[in-house]
Amino acid sequence: MGLVMLVLAAPLLQVLLVNRSPWGGPDLVALAVVWLAVARGPVWGCAAGLAAGLAADVTPPADGTVGRAALALSVTGLLVGWWSGSRPLVAAGAGALLGPLLQSAAAVALGDEPWRAAVAGLPLTLAWMVGLGVAVGAVLARRHPAERVMRRV
């Protein structure tokens, strides 16, 4: 329940707080998806990616293609869930980078944004994401070591 709330509240926090920071900021939606994927595995990660991405797509002021972030983040959630079985730290860090990268790529591919605009804020976001993604992985690896071993077997 808490995790579902996290996924649905992430787009709101993103537009209310994070995006107004002048020093860039993390992509909270992608982080929430990575969290769920590492904690619960690929199926949950994929479902969370779809739900959170769809929410992010329709949260004003987003006006790109509906389903763009949903597609990018469901792929991210699935991959992170797969990788996290053996190495949660690496999986979380890589997934946190993959989320924003895939979203920007999708925005350019679908013609929603010119590529110069899409890459303009990307380096700062990626710097935030790699740090916070590894932190998420570390927290979860410490919290659920037993679950992870069971799932891997």
Added chain:
Amino acid sequence: MRRTFVLLLLGTAVLLVVTDRWLLPLTSLRAAGAAVYGAAEGAAGTVTRSFGGDGRLRELELENAALRAELLSTGARSVSAPPRGVSASRGVAAYVVGFGRGQRVTVDAGSGSGVVRDVTVLNADGLVGKVTWAGAGTASVSLITDAASSVGVRMAGSGELGVVTGLPGEGLLRLSLFDPDAPLRAGDQVETLGSAGGRPYVAGVPVGAVTTIERVPGAATRTALVRPAARLSALGLVTVIVPEPER
């Protein structure tokens, strides 16, 4: 079983993209999102402002917005009579409540207040942008620094015509004057030329001041960098110029 479920999820995402992009826009889905998340953004904005203790200011701000719109419309009329079939416009005061990635913001006035798409948004300092989508209680505004934005402008002194486009990531604008030999100096003021019917942009709104002149030998246009008059990174109260309904 798990594989089927995952494929179903991915298929849903692809279907959403294909439907919205190429088949028919999912307006109802977007409206639902705007209703839920927009209302939450508006409520969060109201709560944040109430801590500032400016509840009483709201009335004055509304009045200011109305006066500003009136001033603009009368100013435009003195230069040239508005084309026939164009009704008067009024200003709607709104607060910026949400910030998107890139150069987009949410304001807490929507179609309930008469806001429609492609209308001017400005604040006390100058031009902010235009409305790209209006939901029930909120509207999305694309700022003039957006890479896709382009505004027809006139130099305040010389009256030279040009276009101002957004530069991604820098918070500046690029001005291109149509006359390559036009006189141009740093500090020159740029204002909107105005579109037919005042949509998306009304005439005579300050856009910014020229900071750097780019010298490109042999260029077909004169280009310069312009710093926006409105502080677009710290937006609060804005005015949306909406068309008055026909009576």
